[in-house]
């Protein structure tokens with residue numbers, strides 16, 4: 001029973017003497033993560049009914065009383081959009097009821113409309129009365145690994161408006177939102193150029209193509225990452241050279257990097273894992289000594305900082321992903337490339353668009369790697385809350401840290417962030433013994449968790465190499481587990497997660 005729409009007649013009594021409990025019931029629902037809606041097409045009807053009530057109560061200024069009550073109501077209810085399909089209901093006996101049903105269906109098939117009009121109650125579901133619903137038990141909603149819904153609820157008006165603008169101007173490829181977003185993002189990161197591209201994977205591909213990396217070349221990287229990093233190195237015909245990670249962070253170990261450099265090395269590609277940058281200063285120093293470019297795979301770290309400089313702007317090229325679940329996520333696939341090198345930026349701009357420098361004139365071989373205008377529209381809206389979300393993620397991470405410190409869990413290593421870094425906290429990843437058992441035990445207790453990543457990349461069937469110099473990466477792949485992490489997490493929820501985790505660890509240890 002998660003979504004409820006208040007029909008105008010019910011909405012109008014909120015704040016009046018008629019139903020004091022309705023107001024607190026709505027707030028309670030909202031607090032638990034249930035959603036209350038007002039249908040925007042009923043706004044004037046709600047106000048009209050509220051004015052009438054205030055007049056009946058003998059209030060001296062019924063209009064301002066009504067406005068005040070509606071403002072109060074919108075603190076616990078969101079506006080549900082009316083779309084054009086809702087208008088095609090005028091031939092029905094009760095067009096408003098039909099429009100409401102139309103709008104309700106768009107939210108969810110179980111969404112209900114709260115009404116006290118007997119003619120609508122006769123229709124049956126989705127129409128229900130307060131009595132039937134008010135007595136239902138409100139339970140905590142399930143815990144989720146990420147919570148994009150909470151973010152969407154907060155940004156709904158802006159998101160819908162931006163999406164509709166794209167729908168109306170119709171420039172779905174390279175529309176004006178793309179350049180606006182690129183400027184916003186370049187400013188945010190503090191580099192001269194940003195290119196919107198189709199995904200984080202394509203960002204890596206385009207960056208390496210621009211650096212003319214190919215067959216016979218070696219690129220040094222970590223084996224402990226999402227597949228894309230190594231996949232793109234191999235796809236363009238180069239050889240990935242695996243160097244091990246730091247046991248405390250999971251990031252490429254700068255102190256072991258130099259021994260991997262040969263005369264075939266053409267680039268170094270560190271990954272900023274779980275939201276934290278690798279030791280980019282040290283990596284840049286080594287790269288400079290050998291005249292190598294550094295490509296940061298910043299797919300998980302957009303918004304993170306290293307010595308107060310933003311991830312993506314720390315090296316020759318920075319590549320990020322706007323996959324929906326990343327710290328800055330679109331509503332589909334999208335990515336970004338960052339650099340302050342004008343020549344490289346120009347080449348990459350051509351590469352992402354079939355190697356064109358003008359229409360139908362192809363100066364090089366490229367790819368279709370453009371970002372969709374619709375994704376740029378979504379990202380511009382989401383960028384407006386990124387910094388506050390990053391602070392929230394930081395608070396959630398600290399709270400996890402503290403809960404784990406108060407009573408340490410046996411066999412658990414919490415995440416570690418180096419002093420010069422601020423993590424974007426894409427994940428809160430701990431290391432534990434008996435990881436797969438604990439993963440299952442948590443799931444049984446209703447706590448989701450994720451394993452980033454169950455295998456090092458050279459062990460994947462697509463590579464199947466036997467490598468002996470990366471024991472710390474292998475240790476990570478056996479012990480890492482990511483707890484639910486998002487900016488909208490309540491501290492009670494975190495307490496539940498840690499309690500369950502501790503129980504699972506204790507019972508496993510006791511059974512041994």
Ligand SMILES: *Cc1c(COP(=O)(O)O)cnc(C)c1O
Pocket residue numbers: 199200201202225226228229271297299300320321322323333334335
């Ligand atoms: C997500 C991710 C990618 C790939 O990004 P897509 O946008 O999904 O292509 C690359 N590298 C790392 C480390 C990632 O986490």
